[in-house]
Amino acid sequence: MHTTRALLRPLAGRVTNAAAMQQAALSLPRNRYPQHMMGRGASVVGLKDHIYFAKATASGAGRRGVVESTGDAPLKLNMNLPKVAGGKGEGQNPEQLFAMGYSSCFLGALQLAASRADHGELVDTAKVNASVFLGHPEDPNMDGFGLRVELTVEGCDDDAIINAAHEFCPYSRALTQGADIKIMKV
Template identity: 55%
Template sequence: MHPSRVLFRPLTGCVFTGAGARRARNPNMPVSRTIITLKDHLYFAKATAEGSGRNGTVRSNPGDVPLELTMAMPKNTGSRAAGQNPEQLFGMGYASCFLGSLQLMAMAARANKKHLAENAKVHTNVFLGHPSDPNLEGFGLRVVLTVEGCDDNEIIAHAHEHCTYSRALTHGAEAIVNKV
């Protein structure tokens, strides 16, 4: 079995699947971006970052299972500190969420294709870098998902449509910043 590679570039509308097949958006159509808002919530997670930003600590406050991590800039940026970085955590969360959606979509498939995703793995590569748009300062992300062990492109596409991380990156997520 060969891994199916899926790269989503939501703001350009391009989707790459399988062995290099590419479906590009119509260049004459403007790219529109929506924001998903919630009518309710099923789960609530709370986290707090303290200390020196990317070199501080992050803690999920008591809830399901409390978690505390020491954060550090990636080693290849010159950091000598030991710890995790936000891109690692993002990649881990995205891989887990996408795998769950993949297995859910396989179970929900009309043709009873549960077996197609039972042993699947989802690999993420999260790239931190400078945006190519010269008007944007700071950093940006590129995420590459590689699906291994599931060759059904339709199930992979449906998983992308239903995964909360994919939806947030594709459609946007409501982000509210408050000051205390």
Template identity: 50%
Template sequence: MSALFARSIGLTCLTCHDGQYTAHATASGQGRNGQVTSDDDCGLQLRLAMPRSLGGKGDGQNPEQLFAMGYAACFLGAMQLVAGQTGKSEAVKNATVHTQVHMGQPESMDGFGLEVHIQVEGVDDMELIEAGHKACPYSRALAKGAVVNVTKK
């Protein structure tokens, strides 16, 4: 979503200043039945496959799995960061974050929609969980929008 479009529909997008890290990824082949690669650090290559529930063979990974994995890791890291900043590191030492990313038809637009469910296990402090949610970049991007620039290479 461009920042201009986001503003025109009333979103206040989060912008990134003084970026500390940039991840790179490339998709090729047949989209959801293609490949994705990242040459950052140790690198990663995955073969993608449409999930069985969407009519595919389900013999590879799919973007929703990758999103769910990234979200779970980011949420856990944000919660641990906030816990450390507030002197509550012990409260998250056994934390596990489970995410479910549901893809389906959106209620009011064409294309697809996403719905995310997060369950935090091993943490009793709900204020800490909520603070982690507020600090997590995935949560913030979904709640407030993010600047997305699309160009031709």
């Protein structure tokens, strides 16, 4: 299937009534993931407290709209589909932002893991590359899109440190063990 057509295929036969879509989203079970998503029977990672939170607001035309975050260093970005997906490519897209956040977070986790192992020097020049792929799920009965993420670590050959970073990184935990997600309406 041609990439542009794949990303922009019509939503025929899908729920389009806004009220029905909202009700369906709100009726999703919280903290419940299919067992095949949980890895070794683990449960969703809950939080007993929080030390920081980030808030972002999307407005406008979704993937062609605006997203902004307030806080210590406010950020406002114009969003756009990549050219390959039929957009003008004149803005950022959620997959770019996810890749940036994950690679940065994993690098921090890698540095912490190396430091805890008294081998901080092993990651002095390390880099983490994240590739985020958006595509259709293999399951033909699953609607929408899915993600595949590939991380590559440069400058660190220690598997134990890389594995420790993967276990510590909140992005890795969210993707492998689930996250506590609440969808609320205002």
